[in-house]
Amino acid sequence: MPAAVTATTTTTGAAAAAAATAAAAASAPPPAFAARAASVEGSPVREILALTQRPGIISFAGGLPAPELFDTEGLRAAYDAAFALSARRALQYSTTEGAPELRAAVAARATARGLPTGADDVLVTSGSQQALTLITAALIEPGDVVLVENPTYLAALQCFRLAGARVVAVPCDGEGLLPDALAELVARERPKLLYTIPTFQNPTGRTLPAARRAAVAGIAARLGLWLVEDDPYGDLRYEGHDVPWLAAHPGAEDRTALLGSFSKIMAPGLRLGWLRAPAALLRAAVVAKQAADLHTSTVDQLAAAHYLAAVDLDAHIGTVRTAYRERRDALQSALSRTLPADHDWNLPEGGMFVWARLPEGYDATALLRTAVAHGVAFVPGAPFHTGTPDPRTLRLSFTTHTPHEIAEGVGRLGAALTEYAATPGAGNGGRSDHGERGDHGERREHGEPSDLSAGSRP
Numbered sequence: 001m002p003a004a005v006t007a008t009t010t011t012t013g014a015a016a017a018a019a020a021t022a023a024a025a026a027s028a029p030p031p032a033f034a035a036r037a038a039s040v041e042g043s044p045v046r047e048i049l050a051l052t053q054r055p056g057i058i059s060f061a062g063g064l065p066a067p068e069l070f071d072t073e074g075l076r077a078a079y080d081a082a083f084a085l086s087a088r089r090a091l092q093y094s095t096t097e098g099a100p101e102l103r104a105a106v107a108a109r110a111t112a113r114g115l116p117t118g119a120d121d122v123l124v125t126s127g128s129q130q131a132l133t134l135i136t137a138a139l140i141e142p143g144d145v146v147l148v149e150n151p152t153y154l155a156a157l158q159c160f161r162l163a164g165a166r167v168v169a170v171p172c173d174g175e176g177l178l179p180d181a182l183a184e185l186v187a188r189e190r191p192k193l194l195y196t197i198p199t200f201q202n203p204t205g206r207t208l209p210a211a212r213r214a215a216v217a218g219i220a221a222r223l224g225l226w227l228v229e230d231d232p233y234g235d236l237r238y239e240g241h242d243v244p245w246l247a248a249h250p251g252a253e254d255r256t257a258l259l260g261s262f263s264k265i266m267a268p269g270l271r272l273g274w275l276r277a278p279a280a281l282l283r284a285a286v287v288a289k290q291a292a293d294l295h296t297s298t299v300d301q302l303a304a305a306h307y308l309a310a311v312d313l314d315a316h317i318g319t320v321r322t323a324y325r326e327r328r329d330a331l332q333s334a335l336s337r338t339l340p341a342d343h344d345w346n347l348p349e350g351g352m353f354v355w356a357r358l359p360e361g362y363d364a365t366a367l368l369r370t371a372v373a374h375g376v377a378f379v380p381g382a383p384f385h386t387g388t389p390d391p392r393t394l395r396l397s398f399t400t401h402t403p404h405e406i407a408e409g410v411g412r413l414g415a416a417l418t419e420y421a422a423t424p425g426a427g428n429g430g431r432s433d434h435g436e437r438g439d440h441g442e443r444r445e446h447g448e449p450s451d452l453s454a455g456s457r458p
Helices: 003-026 035-039 044-051 072-090 100-112 128-139 154-162 179-189 210-223 279-292 298-310 313-338 364-373 403-421
Strands: 122-125 145-149 166-170 193-196 226-230 256-261 273-276 353-357 393-397
Touching: 035 154, 072 298, 100 122, 100 256, 100 273, 100 298, 122 128, 122 279, 128 154, 128 193, 128 226, 128 256, 128 273, 128 279, 145 154, 145 179, 154 166, 166 179, 179 210, 193 210, 210 226, 273 279, 313 353, 313 403, 364 393, 364 403
Parallel strands: 145 166, 145 193, 193 226, 226 256
Antiparallel strands: 122 273, 256 273, 353 393
16 A cells, blocks of 8 residues: 555544544433432342352342252253244244143133133233233333332332332231221222232231231222232142132122242243233233233243143142241241240241341341351341331241251351340340240240231241
C-alpha cells in the first residue's frame, strides 16, 4: 500500500475514534429501571443458597428435594419414550395450554383427590411459580390489595410487590389464618385476592383445618374475593389425614385458582407445574403465558406424561414420604438433644420445613453469620413476614440431608448458638430451662403465642 494512503487511513481512523469517544462522553444515560424493579429485593433464600455452596456446609436453608430419591431411571425411560414415539413433536412448538395427555393426567389426579377436574380446566406452567405470576398478571393492578398469611412464601411476596400490589397480612395462629380476622380485613381493605398455602405451609409447616377452609370459602363467596391456593407440598404427608383442598369447598368453586407442582414429587429440574382455575380466569392466564414464554417445554411435558402413564407415581411418593418422615423425626430428635428449652419449634405433619423461634433478644440473621462459620446454614424468618418481622424466627428444611448429616448439622447449630449467646448484645442467652417438651422434643414457651404449635403433640 502506498505510504500516502496508509497515512490517510491512519488519520481517518484516529479521527473516527476521537469522534466516537467525544460522542460517548456527551451521550445521555439510558432511562432508569422501573420503580418496582428497584424497590423489590432479591430472595434471601437464593443468596443464602449461593453462600452455602462451599464444600462442607450442611444447609437447612433451601427447600430442596433429596436428589438421591429422584427416579432417574424412570425419568430417563420417559424421555426416551418421548423421542422414540414422536421426536418431531417433542422438539416442536406446542399449544400454550399444554400437552393434552399431561393435562388429562393432572386432571385425573385432582379428581382422585376429591376435586372433579377436566383437562380443559388445567393449564400446564413452567413450575408453579409461573402459575402464580400468571394469576397475578391476570388479576392485579398497581395499588390493589393482596392478602397473605403471615409469614408466607418469599417468592409470592416478590411477585405481588413487582406487580405494584399492597400486601396486607392476615393474622394467624398455629393452625393458620383466622377466619374472623380475614372477614374483617376483606370488609375493610376490599382486597383483590387472598394468597394461601393451606397445607404444610412455607415457611411454617402448618396446615389449615377443614373447618377453617370452609369458613374461608364462605367469606370469599359472601364478600367477593379471589382465592389463590398454592399446594406444592400436599402429597408429602407423613401422619394424619388428608384435608380437602380449599377449592373443593362450597363457595370456592368459581373463584379459586389452585396451583400445583411436580417439583417436590418428581424433580424440580423439570420445571413443570399446573394451574386449575375457572374458565374465564384460566383464559386470562393463557393470554398472559403467551406473552411470557408461549408454552412450557414440549419435550419435558411429553416425558412427564409418559412417566405418569408408565410409573406408579403414588408408590414413588410413598418412598419419598418414608424417607422424609425419617428425616423430619431425625431433626426433631437432634433439636431436642441439642437446643436449650427456651428455643421453640413445631412438628409439622408433612411438607419440608420446621419453623423455630429463638429466645427473647436473639436475632436469627445475626446468628446465621456465626452458624456459617461453624459449617451450618438456615434461613432467617424475618424476610418471610409482611410488616413488622419477628427477628427470632428461622426456617429449617429437613429433606435434603440424611439423618446422620442432620444430627451433625444440628450439633454445629448448637455450637453456633453457644458462641452467639456469649457475644455482647445477643440477648439473655443464658436463661434457665423453663420450656415445655413434647414427645418429639418440640418446645413451647409459657405464655408464648401458639403459632409454633402447628402439628405438635402436647
